[in-house]
Structures are given as C-alpha cells and as structure tokens.
C-alpha cells in the first residue's frame with residue numbers, strides 16, 4: 001500500500017453534478033461561462049439539486065420555498081448573541097448551522113423527499129444566519145428576511161438594513177453562481193464522507209463548513225484581502241510580493257490542485273472587480289490585484305483562483321472581510337447539498353486505507369518502569 005499525499009489524482013467517486021475537464025468547469029453539462037453570464041443563483045441551485053434548469057413555475061415554487069424557509073429559530077438567534085464577538089464568522093457559522101439541526105424535527109428523516117426539503121431549507125437559512133452574525137458582531141439587532149427577495153438581494157438587505165442597489169445585487173448573484181459547486185473539492189468531500197456513514201444532512205454541511213474555513217480552501221478569500229490591506233498601495237506591491245517569495249511564503253488566491261492553466265471563474269471576478277472600481281472612480285484595489293497577478297504569474301507561473309479577485313469584488317461592494325468565506329458558504333451549500341443527495345442515492349461508507357509508517361514490535365512497559 002502506497003499513500004498519495006493529499007489524494008492528488010485519486011478518483012474517489014462518480015458524480016453527475018459538476019465536472020472539470022481540460023480546465024473547463026461545467027455544472028450538469030452547462031459551461032460556467034454560460035451560467036455566469038445568464039443564470040441567476042436560484043436557477044443554478046435548482047440545476048445542481050435536480051439536474052435541469054427550472055421552468056418558470058418550478059423557479060417560482062423554489063423562490064417561494066426559499067422565502068418561506070429563510071427565517072431562523074429564535075433559539076438560534078439567542079445562541080448567536082452569546083457567541084464571543086471576536087471569533088471568526090466561519091467558526092460561529094459552523095456552530096449555528098449545527099444548532100439549526102436541533103430545531104428541525106425532520107433532521108434525522110432520511111427519506112429523499114425530506115432531504116430535498118432540508119437542502120432548500122439550509123440554502124434559505126444560511127444567508128439569514130450569516131447576516132445575523134454580522135450584525136450581532138457589531139452590536140446590532142439581526143434583521144428578519146423579507147419575503148419575495150432573491151437570495152443575493154435578501155442577504156444584502158438583512159446585512160445593511162436597507163434595500164440594496166441593483167449593481168450590488170447583480171454582482172453578488174454572479175459571485176454566488178461562480179462559487180456554487182466544484183466537483184470533489186475538500187469541503188464537498190468532507191460533507192460526502194460525513195453523510196456516507198448515513199449521518200444527517202446537517203452533519204454533512206457542518207463538516208463541509210469546517211473544511212471550507214481553512215485558508216488553503218475557502219478561507220483564502222479573506223487571506224487575499226488581508227494581504228491587499230497589508231500591501232496598502234500600488235507602489236508597495238512589488239517589494240511585498242518579492243519579500244513573500246524570498247521567504248518562500250504562499251501567496252493566497254494563487255494555485256490550484258486541478259487547474260494548472262488558470263481557473264475559469266477568475267476572469268469573471270476580475271472583470272467584476274474592474275467594473276466596480278470604474279463605477280466607484282477608484283480602481284486601486286483592482287490595480288493592486290492585477291500587479292500581484294502579473295508578478296506571481298511571471299515569477300512562479302501560478303494563476304489566480306476563484307478566491308483572488310472575489311476579495312476585491314466583495315470589498316468594493318462594501319462587505320467586510322470576515323464575511324467573505326461565509327458568503328462562499330452561502331453559495332456552496334447548494335453544491336454541498338446536491339452532493340449529499342447524490343451520496344445518499346448510491347451510498348457506500350467512505351473508508352480508505354493509510355500506509356503505516358509508525359513503530360512496530362513494541363512491548364508494553366508498566367508506567368513506573370518507563
């Protein structure tokens with residue numbers, strides 16, 4: 001038995017949800033470029049769960065369900081108010097989502113129908129949780145979701161306490177489409193491993209949130225913004241990047257296990273970052289990001305991934321850094337739950353082997369003789 005570090009190149013399951021072939025990302029056979037330009041996030045989530053783009057009545061029904069499920073239990077709001085203010089929003093989200101299960105009487109109902117409902121419910125409730133956590137952290141009262149708004153619209157409404165502008169809603173909606181699914185990424189794999197024991201969907205999503213939080217995965221978008229803040233100005237980019245490379249430190253938002261010639265989602269976020277900068281008459285963040293990209297590409301041959309330009313997009317929308325990875329979760333819960341439903345459909349426990357490298361032939365020695 002020989003281990004493959006990081007399971008690189010190992011095909012661990014079949015899946016009909018999303019694919020990456022020759023650098024092209026598709027959801028259910030639709031190119032991500034097509035979806036990013038044309039689909040709404042609600043249509044995308046429907047596509048991931050049910051395998052086809054919704055008809056108008058199907059989309060209306062989904063939007064009604066999302067609105068109906070969006071409020072969260074008062075008990076969970078009360079708990080969130082007790083969380084220490086200084087913890088990361090991802091840590092708080094992980095606990096809050098785990099708590100949501102305690103107030104869902106169908107949490108352990110393993111029927112397909114119940115699990116589909118819970119997938120929609122989690123999709124509806126996670127934006128409400130994230131917006132509430134953001135407000136509580138600032139000492140503000142959470143705002144209840146408003147009926148009839150899209151997920152992107154409702155999230156910004158609950159965050160800001162006012163009707164968001166169309167440009168911000170459209171930008172966030174496109175970002176949600178781009179982040180919705182990505183084959184067997186670490187958080188989706190974590191979710192699938194958890195439910196393959198026939199544990200419940202909330203446990204799967206809680207595991208996935210824990211995996212997404214790390215800076216080598218979803219947490220990289222917050223790390224990118226931290227880096228841009230540390231750099232501070234366009235003039236300082238070159239010396240900052242050179243220093244990092246000399247110290248052999250990673251530059252967050254670059255590199256990818258699967259894409260070696262660039263992440264197809266990055267160009268959409270780059271364009272959005274530029275357009276938002278132009279609209280605000282201040283392209284500093286965009287210009288700094290482009291300069292970082294030029295340096296890393298020429299010196300290391302690495303290309304930006306989905307997390308790199310999302311940082312400047314969200315900042316230019318006026319969203320604080322601590323919410324970047326939670327926003328990733330708001331989107332990716334659609335993919336996680338689609339994968340969890342797929343795992344339940346044809347389940348086998350996921351239990352690989354480890355190549356043992358420890359000591360052997362040890363004999364027990366009583367404690368007072370050691």
Ligand SMILES: CC(=O)SCCNC(=O)CCNC(=O)[C@H](O)C(C)(C)COP(=O)(O)OP(=O)(O)OC[C@H]1O[C@@H](n2cnc3c(N)ncnc32)[C@H](O)[C@@H]1OP(=O)(O)O
Pocket residue numbers: 006215216217218220249250251252253254255256257258300302305306307
């Ligand atoms: C949504 C997402 O999860 S997208 C990824 C988000 N994560 C990041 O942006 C964090 C920065 N990037 C990375 O850490 C990695 O590129 C990962 C985690 C994405 C992929 O990891 P792996 O597939 O294991 O790539 P690996 O770490 O083996 O990289 C290969 C080589 O490129 C280097 N490298 C990879 N990424 C970077 C980076 N961002 N900065 C500097 N060097 C890098 C590695 O040090 C390694 O060099 P070596 O062969 O001299 O040791």
Ligand SMILES: O=C([O-])CC(=O)C(=O)O
Pocket residue numbers: 181182184185186217257258305306
């Ligand atoms: O697929 C991966 O390894 C990481 C990634 O880009 C994602 O989850 O969107």
